[in-house]
Amino acid sequence: MATLKDIARALDLSITQVSRALNDHSDVNEETRLRVKATARAMNYHPNASARKLVSGRSGMVGLVVPQYRNIGQDRIFMEVVAGLSTQFSGRGMQFVLHMMAEQENALPVYQKLIGTAMLDGFVLIDPMERDPRIDFLRKAGVSFVVHGRSGKVIDYPYFDIENEQLAYDLTAHLIQRGHRRIAFLNGIADRSYVTVREQGYIRALRDGGAEVLPHLHLHGVMDEAHGLTDTIRLFSGDAPCPTAIVCGNVRLARGVYQGLEALGLSVPGDVSVVAHDDELPALRASAFFPSLTVTKSPLRDSWEPLADCLAGAIEGKPLGTLQRLGSYSFIERNSVANL
Amino acid sequence: MATLKDIARALDLSITQVSRALNDHSDVNEETRLRVKATARAMNYHPNASARKLVSGRSGMVGLVVPQYRNIGQDRIFMEVVAGLSTQFSGRGMQFVLHMMAEQENALPVYQKLIGTAMLDGFVLIDPMERDPRIDFLRKAGVSFVVHGRSGKVIDYPYFDIENEQLAYDLTAHLIQRGHRRIAFLNGIADRSYVTVREQGYIRALRDGGAEVLPHLHLHGVMDEAHGLTDTIRLFSGDAPCPTAIVCGNVRLARGVYQGLEALGLSVPGDVSVVAHDDELPALRASAFFPSLTVTKSPLRDSWEPLADCLAGAIEGKPLGTLQRLGSYSFIERNSVANL
DNA sequence: CGGTTTTCCCGAAACGTTTCGGAAAACATA
DNA sequence: TATGTTTTCCGAAACGTTTCGGGAAAACCG
Structure with a gap:
C-alpha cells in the first residue's frame, strides 16, 4: 500500500506538504496540490485510517450498535435502517459499520469497549427509551452521537425526530x-x-x-x-x-x-x-x-440524511443548535374514516 | 481512556513490560503479570485498536461486504448471517462489522478502499460466483479471507462449504x-x-x-x-x-x-x-x-463457527490445510415422495 | 532600500502500541 | 573465582499520519 512517504519521495516533497495538499490546507501552491492529488490517485493511495485516527482522533468510521433478537430475520424495517445509513455515510466519504450484540448482552459495556478501542468516531442511536442510559453514557464518555428520536427531559444532544x-x-x-x-x-x-x-x-x-x-x-x-x-x-x-x-x-x-x-x-x-x-x-x-x-x-x-448530517456535524464539533432537527409530516385524508 | 503509560506509571513498570504482561509473553514474572492484569481491569483499559493495528498489523476487526439491493428488507436469511457471524467473532474477542455497498457499486474498489485504509484484518466472502473476481483480488492484495462456498478450479484459499x-x-x-x-x-x-x-x-x-x-x-x-x-x-x-x-x-x-x-x-x-x-x-x-x-x-x-475458525486461523497465519472445511448433511426421508 | 507581509515549504513531535536488542541480577556450572 | 545461563526487565525504534512552530524566498509598501 502506498503511503505519504511514497508520494513525497516520488514528487520530491516533504511528507508534511503532501499531507497538507491532500487535506486541502491553505498554504500549499495550487499547482503542487494538483500534482500531489494526481499522483496520489495514480498510486492508488488511501490514508491509513489507524494512523490518522491515532493522531487526529478521526478515522471516518461511525457505527450502529444493535441487539440481536429472536426474530431479527423477520424484521423488515431493520435492514432499511442499515441500508439508508450506509448510503448516507458513504456519500460523505465515511464508513458506516454495524455491530450486533448478543441477545441479552448489556449495551453499555459494548459501547465501553468500542469507545476504549477507539476505532469509531461516533454512533447512531435508534429506538431510545424514555430515560435511555446509553445517552448519559456516551455523553459522559465525550463521544459524538446522534439519536433517532428524543429521550428524557433535558435534551442537550444532537437528534433527528418527528413531532x-x-x-x-x-x-x-x-x-x-x-x-x-x-x-x-x-x-x-x-x-x-x-x-x-x-x-x-x-x-x-x-x-x-x-x-x-x-x-x-x-x-x-x-x-x-x-x-x-x-x-x-x-x-x-x-x-x-x-x-x-x-x-x-x-x-x-x-x-x-x-x-x-x-x-x-x-x-x-x-x-x-x-x-x-x-x-x-x-x-x-x-x-x-x-x-x-x-x-x-x-x-x-427521509431520516437517514438528517441523521448523517447531524452526526457528521457533531464529529466536526459544530454547535448543538444546528444538530437538532425535526422532520415534518403530512396529513393525508382517504376513505377509512366515517362521520358518526 | 487509560493507556499503557497510565498502567506503567501506576505500577512503576516500563510500558514494554506492561504490554508484554497483558499479551502473555513468556519473559514476565507471574506475579507481575497478575498485578498488571488486575490494574488494567481496574482502570478499565482497552488497547487502542488503531495503535495496535499500526504496528502489529492486527486490529481484531473483520468485515463482511454486501451489496445493497431492492428487496433487502424482505431477505430473511441475510440477518441470520450477520447475527451468526457477529456472535462467533465476539466470542473470539474480535469485532465483526458489516459494510453495505451501494446498489450497483462494483465490489472490487470497495475492497480496495477498505484494504487501503487498513482497518480490517480480514473478510468473510459469501455467495461466491463461479469465477469470483473478489477471490483473486483479495489473494493478490495479501489480505486474509474465508469463503462460504468454493469457486474456481484451483482452490488455494480458506473456505467452509458443504458437499x-x-x-x-x-x-x-x-x-x-x-x-x-x-x-x-x-x-x-x-x-x-x-x-x-x-x-x-x-x-x-x-x-x-x-x-x-x-x-x-x-x-x-x-x-x-x-x-x-x-x-x-x-x-x-x-x-x-x-x-x-x-x-x-x-x-x-x-x-x-x-x-x-x-x-x-x-x-x-x-x-x-x-x-x-x-x-x-x-x-x-x-x-x-x-x-x-x-x-x-x-x-x-452450523456454518458460522467453522467460518470464524477459518478466518481467525488465516489471520494468525495457520497453514492452508487446516483452514479448508467441509460440513456434513443428513438425508431425512418424510412423506413427499411416492413410488412410480 | 529597509522593512513588512505573503506564499510556500519543511523538520520534528506526537498519537499508543508492539517488538528488537540488549542488560542487570540471580543462579548454576566448572 | 571465572564463566555461562536463565529470569526479568527496559530503552528505543517503528508503524503512518497530522500538526506545531518556524523559516526562506518572493512580493509588496512607504
Whole structure:
C-alpha cells in the first residue's frame, strides 16, 4: 500500500506538504496540490485510517450498535435502517459499520469497549427509551452521537425526530372532529420514548375534544400485523364499551386491524374508522388498502440524511443548535374514516 | 481512556513490560503479570485498536461486504448471517462489522478502499460466483479471507462449504430409485458457484440412473416462494412432457412448489413428488409441511463457527490445510415422495 | 532600500502500541 | 573465582499520519 512517504519521495516533497495538499490546507501552491492529488490517485493511495485516527482522533468510521433478537430475520424495517445509513455515510466519504450484540448482552459495556478501542468516531442511536442510559453514557464518555428520536427531559444532544406528540394529536383530533368519542390507540412497546410522547398527544386530543380517556382502549405492543389483529379482537370482545375508531401506530398494525375487523364481521369505515401513522415502509402502501387508509405520513427513509448530517456535524464539533432537527409530516385524508 | 503509560506509571513498570504482561509473553514474572492484569481491569483499559493495528498489523476487526439491493428488507436469511457471524467473532474477542455497498457499486474498489485504509484484518466472502473476481483480488492484495462456498478450479484459499454436488446427487438419486425419470430441478441464480455444482450432481444422478437430461426441466432463479410457485406452473403448462418429481434448492422454493401444485389441482406426492435441500432457516420447517417434506438437511447456522475458525486461523497465519472445511448433511426421508 | 507581509515549504513531535536488542541480577556450572 | 545461563526487565525504534512552530524566498509598501 502506498503511503505519504511514497508520494513525497516520488514528487520530491516533504511528507508534511503532501499531507497538507491532500487535506486541502491553505498554504500549499495550487499547482503542487494538483500534482500531489494526481499522483496520489495514480498510486492508488488511501490514508491509513489507524494512523490518522491515532493522531487526529478521526478515522471516518461511525457505527450502529444493535441487539440481536429472536426474530431479527423477520424484521423488515431493520435492514432499511442499515441500508439508508450506509448510503448516507458513504456519500460523505465515511464508513458506516454495524455491530450486533448478543441477545441479552448489556449495551453499555459494548459501547465501553468500542469507545476504549477507539476505532469509531461516533454512533447512531435508534429506538431510545424514555430515560435511555446509553445517552448519559456516551455523553459522559465525550463521544459524538446522534439519536433517532428524543429521550428524557433535558435534551442537550444532537437528534433527528418527528413531532410524535402532534402527530398523535392530529390523528385523534381528526376522529373527534368526525364525531367519534370512544377512540382506541394501538401504540408501540411501552418504554420507547416515542410511544410515551404519542400517548401524550392522544390524551391531549381526547381532553381538548371533551372525550373521556378510557385506559382499556390504549394498548401497547410490537407494531406488527399479528398484534393489530389480536388487539382488535380483544377490543371488541370484552364487556367494556367498544371503540368506534382506532388510531394505529403504524401501517402494519393497521393491516392487522383490517384483518381483525373483517374476521369480526365489522366494516371499515361503516362500523369502525381507522387511521394510522405511515412510515412508508416498502411493500406496505396505505393508499392500496381497501378502503384506502387515512394517515399522517412521514417516510422513515427521509431520516437517514438528517441523521448523517447531524452526526457528521457533531464529529466536526459544530454547535448543538444546528444538530437538532425535526422532520415534518403530512396529513393525508382517504376513505377509512366515517362521520358518526 | 487509560493507556499503557497510565498502567506503567501506576505500577512503576516500563510500558514494554506492561504490554508484554497483558499479551502473555513468556519473559514476565507471574506475579507481575497478575498485578498488571488486575490494574488494567481496574482502570478499565482497552488497547487502542488503531495503535495496535499500526504496528502489529492486527486490529481484531473483520468485515463482511454486501451489496445493497431492492428487496433487502424482505431477505430473511441475510440477518441470520450477520447475527451468526457477529456472535462467533465476539466470542473470539474480535469485532465483526458489516459494510453495505451501494446498489450497483462494483465490489472490487470497495475492497480496495477498505484494504487501503487498513482497518480490517480480514473478510468473510459469501455467495461466491463461479469465477469470483473478489477471490483473486483479495489473494493478490495479501489480505486474509474465508469463503462460504468454493469457486474456481484451483482452490488455494480458506473456505467452509458443504458437499453441494453430492447433496443434489442424493436428492435426485432418491427419486430415481423410486422410479421417477422426468425430474425437474429448481436451482438458484445461474452464476453462483454452488448452483453450478448442484447442477453437476443432478446431472450425474440422472446419467447414473439412466434417465434422460431434459434441459427444460432445469430452472434457475431466486430461491423464494414466488419463484417456486411460478416455476411450477410453468413446468406444467407447456407442450413438453411434465415432470413427475421436483428437486428444490431450498425449502422456500418447496413451499412455492406446494402452492403451485395445489393451484394446478395436483397432489403431493400422489401426482408429483417433491424433495428439497433444507438450510433450516427459522420459521420454515420442512417437517411441518403437509405432506411433510423429504430433505437433505444441513443447517446454515452450523456454518458460522467453522467460518470464524477459518478466518481467525488465516489471520494468525495457520497453514492452508487446516483452514479448508467441509460440513456434513443428513438425508431425512418424510412423506413427499411416492413410488412410480 | 529597509522593512513588512505573503506564499510556500519543511523538520520534528506526537498519537499508543508492539517488538528488537540488549542488560542487570540471580543462579548454576566448572 | 571465572564463566555461562536463565529470569526479568527496559530503552528505543517503528508503524503512518497530522500538526506545531518556524523559516526562506518572493512580493509588496512607504
